[in-house]
Amino acid sequence: MIRGSTGPHDxxxxxTEIVILTGAGISAESGLGTFRDLGGVWTQVRLEEVAxxxxxxxxxxxVQDFYNARRAQAASASPNPAHEAxxxxxxxxGDRMMLVTQNVDDLHERAGARAVHMHGSLFSALCxxxxxxxxxxxxxxxxxxxxxxxxxxxxxxxxxxxxxPYHMDQIGExxxxxxxxxxxxxxxxxxxxxxxxxxxxxxxAHTIEINLEDTGHPAFRECLTGPATETVxxxxxxxxxxxxx
Ligand code: OAD
Numbered sequence: 001m002i003r004g005s006t007g008p009h010d011x012x013x014x015x016t017e018i019v020i021l022t023g024a025g026i027s028a029e030s031g032l033g034t035f036r037d038l039g040g041v042w043t044q045v046r047l048e049e050v051a052x053x054x055x056x057x058x059x060x061x062x063v064q065d066f067y068n069a070r071r072a073q074a075a076s077a078s079p080n081p082a083h084e085a086x087x088x089x090x091x092x093x094g095d096r097m098m099l100v101t102q103n104v105d106d107l108h109e110r111a112g113a114r115a116v117h118m119h120g121s122l123f124s125a126l127c128x129x130x131x132x133x134x135x136x137x138x139x140x141x142x143x144x145x146x147x148x149x150x151x152x153x154x155x156x157x158x159x160x161x162x163x164x165p166y167h168m169d170q171i172g173e174x175x176x177x178x179x180x181x182x183x184x185x186x187x188x189x190x191x192x193x194x195x196x197x198x199x200x201x202x203x204x205a206h207t208i209e210i211n212l213e214d215t216g217h218p219a220f221r222e223c224l225t226g227p228a229t230e231t232v233x234x235x236x237x238x239x240x241x242x243x244x245x
Contacts, residue, residue, distance in 0.1 A: 025185020124157035
């Protein structure tokens with residue numbers, strides 16, 4: 001399974017064999033806080049106050065401040081060996097692997113991987129007036145102007161609760177063809193990402209959870225526990241060795 005250098009093709013298009021979903025736990029050892037662990041972001045701030053369209057409408061400055069702080073924190077963090085291992089895996093498998101992340105940091109990219117950001121990115125601004133997206137590395141404020149239309153209507157290009165995650169068609173298609181699905185560092189409580197394991201399983205994939213602790217999620221066939229910086233590189237080395245045999 002999952003070997004060879006060319007892989008299956010569907011009418012000239014490379015078929016996805018591996019789908020990997022990452023969550024906040026993969027960036028925890030880079031110093032970025034998770035959401036629901038002890039001391040996590042949602043134990044300090046009510047998500048209803050900063051991560052919904054209603055919160056932004058009620059108090060845009062408060063929401064901008066929250067994401068500006070997270071952007072600055074992410075910019076000062078560095079990818080860890082788990083991000084680097086997934087980049088190695090993607091280099092070996094190319095388009096036969098899809099890396100999907102719920103994270104809005106850019107640590108997968110800075111490790112050399114291409115990730116599908118289903119919850120958007122801290123490093124992109126979205127214009128509420130014209131819909132343009134723009135790479136954005138500094139603070140966004142209510143005075144920031146859209147470089148496309150000039151209006152002061154920018155928001156962080158992240159998906160808030162109540163909004164539709166990005167790239168769902170592309171991810172759904174990959175889950176249908178995947179032979180292997182792994183969820184790394186995610187509590188598996190936020191949908192639609194939490195439902196990916198069931199979709200992959202129904203389509204015949206082997207499913208594996210890699211987490212600091214066993215989340216007790218019944219859908220996974222296999223579970224690896226421990227810090228991502230230790231478990232992920234070992235798991236990736238095993239897959240690469242299997243592919244090389
Ligand atoms: P959570 O905070 O819900 O879960 C983090 C998971 O990472 C937990 O299961 C931890 O056990 C695990 N973990 C922590 N440290 C780890 C480590 N060093 N190695 C491996 N695993 C570790 O974060 P997510 O599941 O990513 O959405 O949260 C999903 C979504 O909920 C986020 O994208 C965000 C949040 O609200 C939005 O803001 C829309």
